[in-house]
Amino acid sequence: MRHIGKWLMPLPVLILCAPLALLAEEGHKPFSATMETGGAGLAVSDDISRVNEYSSVRTEPGINPYGKVDIQIDKGGVELDLNSRYLDSRDQTHGARIDVKRFFKSSFSYDAFQHWLDHDKLQYLDASIPAAPVAGAFDTTGAILGVPTATGTTNLYAYTANPIGPNFAPNFLVTRRSDGARFVTNVAPSDTATYAVQQLGRASLYGEDMVPNQDFSIVRREWKSNSDFTIPQLPNLTFHFGFREETREGWEQSIGMSKCTSCHITGQSKQISESTRDLTAGVTGKFGLLTMNYTYLNRQFRENGADPVRRYDPALSPGAALPANYYTGANSPPTFDNRMLYDYRDGYLPYDVTPDSNKDSHVVKAKVDLPRDTTVFASYVKATVDSDKSDDPGYFTLDKKTLESEYDAWSGKVSTTLWKRLTLTLRGKLEKLQDDDVAITYTPIAYNDGNAANDIFGFPGATASDILMLQTINRHSSASRDVATLGLDSVYRLAKRTTLRLSYEFKNEDRDDSFFGTTKTHTVKAALNARPTNTLSARASYTFKAIENPFQNPTAGLVPFTQSASGYGYLVGNGPTYGVEFYDRRTADLTNRPDTVHEGSLSTTWSPSPRFSATAFVRVKNESNDLNKTTWKQETYVPGVSLWYAPSDKVSMTLAYTYLKQTTENSMCQGLYDG
Known part of the structure; x- marks a missing residue:
């Protein structure tokens, strides 16, 4: 980090010094500044990761001084904004922004914060x-x-x-x-x-x-x-x-x-x-009704x-x-x-090894503004990610050490206004994600009892071709897929201050690995926005999803339970092929993803004055999936209220309360597993 800091620091210095020099030559330095200083303290008597997960006062218990500075300079078409906030070395923010007569704009920022993790x-x-x-x-x-x-x-x-x-x-x-x-x-x-x-x-x-x-x-x-x-x-x-x-x-x-x-x-x-470095370059062109943009990103x-x-x-x-x-x-x-x-x-x-990776992406966007509030938008995204994978010879080897993922996406949208009350938007998107497959060759622990058939995996009667097949396995990526999305959105003004939104979307995910199949999702949304009076507004919405074949693991659990002659519960046995027999006898599909979703929300805001507002809201979500052997369900309830009050232009207060209740049910019980 030190060597990066030495390279970056001259950039903001030059950015800041240039406009100051220009202003100095004019003999006038109009500026405004605010400074704030004080003390910040934190005391924790419980788990700090629960009560101070994202630090906002201090990163650790204790007391320290803090300071904030904001400076604005505006003269001769040159605008300069500086801001700084410091609490401690792990909680600070600094920034600078410059605008030189609209032909040059630049911003710089440094931010640090600490995130406490659970134990x-x-x-x-x-x-x-x-x-x-x-x-x-x-x-x-x-x-x-x-x-x-x-x-x-x-x-x-x-x-x-x-x-x-x-x-x-x-x-x-x-x-x-x-x-x-x-x-x-x-x-x-x-x-x-x-x-x-x-x-x-x-x-x-x-x-x-x-x-x-x-x-x-x-x-x-x-x-x-x-x-x-x-x-x-x-x-x-x-x-x-x-x-x-x-x-x-x-x-x-x-x-x-x-x-x-x-x-x-x-x-x-x-x-x-970890370190992540992004370099971006691009250009935006405006040619009458047409606006185009190209952006390149390199990430390490x-x-x-x-x-x-x-x-x-x-x-x-x-x-x-x-x-x-x-x-x-x-x-x-x-x-x-x-x-x-x-x-x-x-x-x-x-x-628990994290691989290094490199990413390159190209994004092209185009927008055409046509008469009668009609807009046509199109884009293309091409991204490639190389991820370094390491094997461990003697235990397992890979046929390739760098796995490549390619992503291509074409999207388009047409929006137009009809009869001054109805706005329609037709959108579509095609995505193709291709992930490398990899062949893994395993080297099991040596075993020699004089019987070659038992040398690998202990299968009686195993041949040389069986052994080779069991040692080298081709792993196909479940991420490789073609995705097609088509949607229609509408906004209709029912009356003054009242609008109705309706939308439908169909999404088809066709995975290359036929083991996981194709997922089809139908989504219907409806929302009503109303403002009956100048002080009262309300919004109600409902979403329904029907999902065919959500991503799941077929036959991943539930080995049939049998009994021995003596009456005691007995599973498969304890012979050399125990593990293979056990997993091959599984019958139940497992997933934590729904095939049916109902979600509704309601909120209302009352603002009797510009200095006070009260909002009440509630959200209810019901998700379920009827699997071949079990049923997965999840219900979520989130009511809440928020109050905002500003006694003066420089003082405001907010009080909010949110209650979350989520219940998940899965009719699956692992009573006994031997091994």
Whole structure:
């Protein structure tokens, strides 16, 4: 950031000094200025991220002086505005604007603020993990289950009793709480309080906050400059140039999970050191009834922060045991491991990685103003984004390291006024988004029991072609699609101070990946605006959406539940193909997107005087989706009131209250997951 500041600072200095020099030569410096100073204080007794998420007084509790300055200079066709507000290094705003006889305009701004982020303690995830074992006993249902017996040097504790039924044989692994993945040996009974239990063979889910006392926040700083100038020899053309540099520095929470043992979810810190740089250039031309504009944008995004790392728990098939000398590699890993890319033995691995990217876009716009209040507008957008993707040889490789996304959009709009009361607007848009597909080649953990068919994924009778097909998978982008939108809007003046708005829109999203299908959306809107008196106004609106095949994941949940001969609940089994069988038997579609939406709103404003107004409003939204096995619903109610009062021209007060109630229902329950 320092090197950018050294490069940018001379620009505003030159911009400010030039007009001042002109004014000085004329011997007159008319200007007006206002200055404000005082103190700002903040005290927080609760979570600062909840009560001061976007800082408006101070970024941290305490007291400090603050200041504001506004300066305006206007002389001889040269206008200069300066403004500055400073609270602390993470909460400040500075700006400058200059206008030289309308042929040169430029603005510069610097803004900094801090955003406090939430810290998820993960305390609600201990769904079924028992407490740490005590010396000589282990209790999950109120009964003593027996004395744990160590197997080899892996701290695998087996129990003969079973609280679920004879068809299950739960095993337990002891792990250290401090890092959530490092296995230890020779745990003394007196030391078990510092260890957690990783459970196998029945439902198991637990969360662990690795940095319970850390605060998460991001400091955002933005430098921005825009300039417009017109050459006297080309009065119909105005040239535009812009620059923007945004940095985000701080720490945010990163959540990861170990799978194929207990669902061990951990939260730790991730360093954020992002920079986004935009360069823009363009030109606007006015030629009689025709106005045209072209804008080019180049954007570079870079993440300079270190990637977070984690060590994954050992992967085990339900009911399987770790072999003796697991960590020394003397024995082969369990059969289930040959479907995994990595586990505990691979050490700390990076995750939650943010890729660098580059974007180029071209935008062309044209507008024609015709007689009888008729306007024709058209535009074309061409954008390309290159995103750098990194693989990890030895675990997985990609056939391409740079993925490209291309976006093309053509849009048009015609608006005209008929009979002095009716205005019609016909609009349309065609979009094409093309995302690169990528081939991922996996390298599972080696497994060798003398049977080549079990070397990869443990499928009996697997051939070499089967193994190759399972190792290399072509991932098709769900973002690639063609989108067509057509709409008709109308505004009709029913009477004096009363207008009715009606609109209809059809949107067709045709995805290249047929797995997700085509989504068709019909939207109807109606709104009534009225001003019965000079002091009272009201607005009512209603929106209806019918969505055919919203974006969802078909057959993503609900494995049929069966029973064993003994009467206990039983799922698929615990053989080498357990995971494949389990997922292949899913039957229910899952989504959190509606196929039917009803939304209505009503607001009214009373303004008995220019210094007082009162507004009351309410918004109701009902969303639902009748899936093949379940029904998803969400209802939202938002009433509120706002009061505004200005006792003088320089003093105003606002008091507002908003109530939000949102209820979401989904008839899906995961009662038991084994593994």
